[in-house]
Amino acid sequence: MKKFTSFIAIFFSLSVLNALKAQDTDLLKLVEDTKSKKEIVKNAFKSTRVINGHSMEFLRPGTMDLRILHRFGQLDQGYKNFFGLDQASMRLGFDFGITQNLMGGVGRSTFKKELDAFIKYAPFQQSTGKNHFPITIALVSGITMNGLEWSDPTRNNYFSSRLAYYFQTILGRKISGGFSLQVTPTLVHKNIVLLESDPNDIYSLGVGGRLKLSRRVAFTWDYFYVFNPLKDNIYHNPLSVGIDIETGGHVFQLHFSNATGMNEPTFITETTGDWSKGEIRFGFNLSRVFQLRKRN
Amino acid sequence: MKRFNMVLVVILLSSASFGQKYFTKNGKINFDATSPNSPEKVEAINRTVTCVVDTKTGNIQFAALMKGFEFEKALMQEHFNENYVESDKFPKAEFKGLIDANDAVNYSKDGTYAVKVKGKLTIHGETRDVEANGKMVVQNGKVNAFADFTIALSDYKIAIPGLIADKVSKTAKISVACQLELFNG
Numbered sequence: 001m002k003k004f005t006s007f008i009a010i011f012f013s014l015s016v017l018n019a020l021k022a023q024d025t026d027l028l029k030l031v032e033d034t035k036s037k038k039e040i041v042k043n044a045f046k047s048t049r050v051i052n053g054h055s056m057e058f059l060r061p062g063t064m065d066l067r068i069l070h071r072f073g074q075l076d077q078g079y080k081n082f083f084g085l086d087q088a089s090m091r092l093g094f095d096f097g098i099t100q101n102l103m104g105g106v107g108r109s110t111f112k113k114e115l116d117a118f119i120k121y122a123p124f125q126q127s128t129g130k131n132h133f134p135i136t137i138a139l140v141s142g143i144t145m146n147g148l149e150w151s152d153p154t155r156n157n158y159f160s161s162r163l164a165y166y167f168q169t170i171l172g173r174k175i176s177g178g179f180s181l182q183v184t185p186t187l188v189h190k191n192i193v194l195l196e197s198d199p200n201d202i203y204s205l206g207v208g209g210r211l212k213l214s215r216r217v218a219f220t221w222d223y224f225y226v227f228n229p230l231k232d233n234i235y236h237n238p239l240s241v242g243i244d245i246e247t248g249g250h251v252f253q254l255h256f257s258n259a260t261g262m263n264e265p266t267f268i269t270e271t272t273g274d275w276s277k278g279e280i281r282f283g284f285n286l287s288r289v290f291q292l293r294k295r296n
Numbered sequence: 297m298k299r300f301n302m303v304l305v306v307i308l309l310s311s312a313s314f315g316q317k318y319f320t321k322n323g324k325i326n327f328d329a330t331s332p333n334s335p336e337k338v339e340a341i342n343r344t345v346t347c348v349v350d351t352k353t354g355n356i357q358f359a360a361l362m363k364g365f366e367f368e369k370a371l372m373q374e375h376f377n378e379n380y381v382e383s384d385k386f387p388k389a390e391f392k393g394l395i396d397a398n399d400a401v402n403y404s405k406d407g408t409y410a411v412k413v414k415g416k417l418t419i420h421g422e423t424r425d426v427e428a429n430g431k432m433v434v435q436n437g438k439v440n441a442f443a444d445f446t447i448a449l450s451d452y453k454i455a456i457p458g459l460i461a462d463k464v465s466k467t468a469k470i471s472v473a474c475q476l477e478l479f480n481g
Contacts, residue, residue: 027317030479031346291368
């Protein structure tokens with residue numbers, strides 16, 4: 001009988017223990033998914049442009065980005081032109097997010113009265129989890145149309161002479177939460193160039209990056225090295241440094257740059273400003289994203 | 297005596313499975329943090345909430361991936377993940393609690409039972425005690441769990457900048473709706 005009572009005692013203590021254990025068991029562990037799902041890395045850049053050049057970032061599907069770009073006059077003009085703010089060149093653009101990895105846009109610049117359009121597609125996007133991929137590879141193809149009067153109306157002018165094209169590959173990675181870096185080999189093709197000795201195909205390599213300073217502010221830079229610059233003028237490699245500020249609905253990209261152009265053929269091949277001579281301009285990109293298509 | 301021992305052992309072993317567990321991976325959590333005068337709604341729904349209830353002990357636990365919250369506007373969703381709850385750093389919200397007076401709920405009989413749940417809620421890496429009134433609806437062997445409660449965003453170190461204070465409220469109303477099924481694991 002003694003044996004029996006001890007058994008009862010063990011039974012009760014065990015069941016009490018059982019109940020106690022249940023209080024801090026992790027029930028969620030029982031149903032947890034062990035395999036991690038593939039997830040695309042987002043927000044490598046605040047905007048779809050680093051400053052002048054395209055970034056590895058894409059618009060969300062069903063959204064439209066209204067972009068208003070301003071480039072002011074040179075800072076070295078002093079107070080007479082209010083450090084360049086009296087003169088402004090602008091571009092008005094509309095970009096559309098089509099799918100997660102496809103977007104396009106159109107724009108009109110006052111500089112050379114140019115119309116431009118581009119399409120950007122990423123066959124591979126940086127991702128984490130199952131079957132992850134370390135970098136984003138995106139391809140950009142664009143076209144620009146010069147809207148100025150012909151410089152020489154007496155010669156035989158073709159419409160195709162107004163056009164220039166660019167093809168770009170973006171190789172980018174969000175290296176950490178606060179730091180992203182990309183390189184962008186770019187080919188610009190101009191149907192017409194000023195001098196016979198000028199190349200029609202201009203090769204360049206861009207480097208762009210972002211360093212987050214706080215949740216809503218980031219430091220950005222954007223540089224293109226041009227391998228075979230045009231010779232009809234003294235052109236310089238475009239360098240821009242700036243600050244991205246995100247206010248909730250808008251992204252402001254404030255920057256200093258030696259470039260005036262706001263599409264690839266102009267800022268890569270036709271930048272005349274020289275940083276070392278103080279030929280720098282203030283400029284900003286204002287981006288406002290609208291939801292066009294309802295979700296869910 | 298030997299036979300009697302055997303019976304005891306069987307009882308002992310089976311005591312572990314007396315309590316049944318119910319679960320879902322498609323529970324819904326909705327939150328609304330819209331300021332009274334806001335022109336746009338600041339609300340989102342997560343349809344992939346995991347919930348497990350142990351009917352014996354009254355333990356109830358939830359887990360929701362922050363990136364699973366869907367907003368009407370893509371940009372709002374991006375800002376939610378990037379600037380407010382920092383989903384890359386804190387991917388999950390979790391609740392671990394107990395159903396008060398769990399004995400009053402008869403999980404094997406159809407009916408609606410008002411319950412109170414107390415426990416710890418973790419969002420954005422911050423854990424706070426919360427209490428919520430809810431109900432358990434038992435129907436055809438399934439258990440539906442519902443609850444509504446409000447949290448203060450500042451408790452979870454989610455900062456709302458002054459610039460958008462007219463859109464995003466300082467508190468969020470949270471509604472939970474989960475249809476749970478018997479867990480055979």
